[in-house]
Amino acid sequence: MLSGDKIWMATGDDKCYLLLNQANRHGLITGASGTGKTVTLKVMAEAFSQAGVPVFMADVKGDVTGMAQAGDDTENIRKRVVKFGIEDWSLRGCPCRFWDMIDGTGGLPIRVTVSQMGPIILSRLLGLTDVQEGVLNIVFRIADDRKMLLIDLKDLRSMLNYVAQRSDQFQTTYGNVTDQSVGAILRALLAIEDQGGNAFFGEPALDLADWFECDENGHGYVNVLNAVRLIKSPQVYSMFLLWMLTELFETLPEVGDLDKPKFVFFFDEAHLLFNGMPKELLDKVIQVVKLIRSKGVGVYFITQSPNDIPDAVLAQLSNRVQHGLRAYTPAEQKVVRAAAQAFRPNPKFKAEDVITELGTGEALVSFLDEEGRPMIVEKAKILPPQCLMAQASDEVIAGVLAKQSKLMAKYGEAFDRISAYEYINDITEAANRELGIETPTAAPAQPVTSLAELEADAARARATAKAAADEALKAAADVANATLEDMPAAAARAQEAAEVAKRAAAVADAVEEAYAAALARGGVSVQPALDLTDKQKKELAAKQAKEKAAEEKAQAAALKEAERQAKAEAAAREKARAAAEKERIAAQKAAQRDLERQIREQQKEAERLAKERQKQQEKMRKDLEKLAGQALKNIGRKSNNDIVRGILGSLRF
Structure with a gap:
């Protein structure tokens, strides 16, 4: 329950508060099944929402949807409110958004692209070995170098086959890719597809900024992921949450310590994340948890035992x-001892004994104080949530879904743009035509729906060929800009891009030929080229030759222009580098002059102080001589005057 700038979580001998300005120091909610972890989660999450902090949590059992509905005004709740001494109690729900990774029926569909997921998390998701993970890294690198978008699983499957078929070509630049490793990855993809991976990977991709919003009252949205079915695929569940946590870490700016977190992430069933996790990935998780605090994000793990979480x-x-x-x-007693030792001791009780005696709704609680120090552990009872403890009613869920129409317009319909799958298909078809595997002129007539469809196919083929030609020009420009060390790899990429452009042009020529043949026949059917008259064949061949010559001329001109631009850019970079170097040298000289000037000034000041000190010492010596002389004169012992002067003469100040 929100109380000013802190969350009233529980009451023991004293009230137990979670301070908002310490909430991004992360947290842990643990306990056996049925001890009240979900209620604690709801109390904490609804208070964050009331404070204007957006929240994410997964609904594993189906009862987290109750956060959208006001709680029941039961006799038991009223008694607890009186017992806790809550004065401003009210039952209310939180602004919620429901999300669904499986099919979108339980909320807004969540999708990410294969490229966003990345090879490291995807390898963990697929359960790959180190060798297979290395192959997957190579595939991602090749796709990135060739600007082949990896959006969904069919893109990844096509890319794997593409690399496997050209492994000899890629070996010297990227490393060895074996058919066995590719086969193992493809088999693992089948398992992910069976778990609903096809629906999860795609576009429109999730924009995490949509999870940072507040409602019109300034209350943070509680983003609830429907994980009732998803939890049956534990690898998909845990890796998605890990991806989301990593994405938050990589995209959010540094903000330091805030009055309250920007976002709070609850990771339920956290043991699923760490089961069998390889060291490299665990190190990544540790790094994210350590550093994401400075991004204003608090992470809270929920699991049955602290032993489920690595010590780091x-x-x-x-x-x-x-x-x-x-x-x-x-073994279980050892876990209890370890859990008790994690708390700052309370002299009133022994934590190890109390943990096994706690009833439902009771807990050992320790939060950070204003100085960031752990408070002494308290045995306390958790406050009741203001929202519903059980699952929300169908009417409330329907109401939440209806309010999400704006986001549903953004995420509701999936789309499939041109990516690696289509690009590789075009290359394969062009290669097959060149090898004679497919011979359109000898094929029987194929019915078509309309000339418009063939014209559209021809336009798409031309666009693909143009895009491939542009990539070839860009690759050629990259060669001109490459350093000597990167020159071989850049040249190889340029050669590959040129081959792709050639094949794409062949595909475009074939489609244009089919369209021309259909046009000559009035669009009734696509007839073989042999059915044309000799005159028509000559006219068509002349037209195609003319168009091809014009295209080659345009490509040559574009390549020449790209080379000219590359040289101009290189000259500009060299000029800028020389200017920067000149500026650096000038600044260095100016700094040296300033340093020398400061040294001279310091020397002058030291000399002045030395002279001043010498004057003061001389004045002090004369004053002492005068005082000594007067003293000797008064006592009439002139014989000792010479002795005193001798002593004074030997003094050094």
Whole structure:
């Protein structure tokens, strides 16, 4: 329950508050099944929402949807409110948005592209070995170098086959790719597709900025992921949440310590993330958890036992709520001892004994104080949530979904733009035509729906050929800009791009030929070229030759222009580098002059101070001589005057 700039979470001997300005120090909610973890999660999440902090959480059991609905005004709730001494109590729901990764029926569909997921997390998702992960890294690198978009799983499958078929060509630049490794990755893709991966990978991709919004009252949205079915695919569930956490870390700016977090991320069933996680990926998770605090994000892990979380991650979780644990075996008792030792001791009780005696809704609680120090652990009862403890009604869920129409317009309909799959298909068709695998002139007539469709096909083929030609020109320009070290790889890419452009041009020629033949026949059917008259054949051949010559001339001119621009850019870069170097040398000289001037001034000041000190010492010496002389004169012992002067003469100041 929000109370000023802190969250009132529980009450023991004293009230237990989670401070908003310490909430991005992360946290942990643990306890056996049925001890009250979900209620604790709801109390914390609704308070963050009331404070204007957007929240993300996964609904594993189906009851988190109750956050959108006001709680029931039962006798039990009223008694608890009186017992806790809550004065401004009210039952209310939170502004919620429901999301669904499987088919979009339970909320807004969530999609990410294969490229966004990246090879590291995708390898974990597919359960690949180190060797297979290396092959997947190569495939991603080749796709990136050739500007082949990896959007969905069919793009990745096509790219894997493309690289496998050209492994000899890529080996010297990227490394070895074996058919066995590619086959294993393709088999793993089948398993992911069976778990609903086809619906998850695609576009429009999720924009995480949509999760940082507040409603018209300034309350943060609670983004609820429908994970009731998703949890049956634990790898997909855990890797999506890991991707989201990593994406937040990589895209959000540094903000330092804030009065309250920008976003709070609840990771339920956290043990699924760390089960069998390789060291490299675990190191990445540890890094993200350590550093994402400065991005204004708080991460809270929810699981049954603290033992489910690696020690290096546990060390970063400062705000802790420990519900009851059951310990019947020596191993379980060891876990209880470790959980108790993680708290700052309370002299009033022994945490190790209390953990096994906690009832439902009770917990050991320790949050950070204003100085960032863990408070002494308290045995406390968790406050009731203001929202519904159970699953929301169908009417409330329907109302939430209806309010999401703006985002549904953005994410509702999937689309499939030209990407690696279409690009590789064009290359393959062109290669088959060149090898004679497919011979359109000898094929029987094929019916067509309309000339408009063939014209559209021809336009698409021309566009693909133009795009391939542009890529070839760009690759040629990259060769001109490349350093000596990168020159071989750039030349290889340019050669590959030129071959792709050639094949794409062949595809365009074939489609143009089919369109011309259909046009000659009035659009009734696509007849073989042999059915044309000799005159028509000559006219068509002359037209195609003329168009091809014009296209080659245009490509040559464009290539020449690209080379000219590349040289001009190189000259401009060299000029800018020389100017920057000149500026640097001038600045260095100016700094040297300033330093020398400062040294001279310091020397003059030191000399002045030395002279001043010498004057003061001389004045002090004369004053002492005068005082000594007067003293000797008064006592009439002139014989000692010479002795005193001798002593004074030997003094050094």
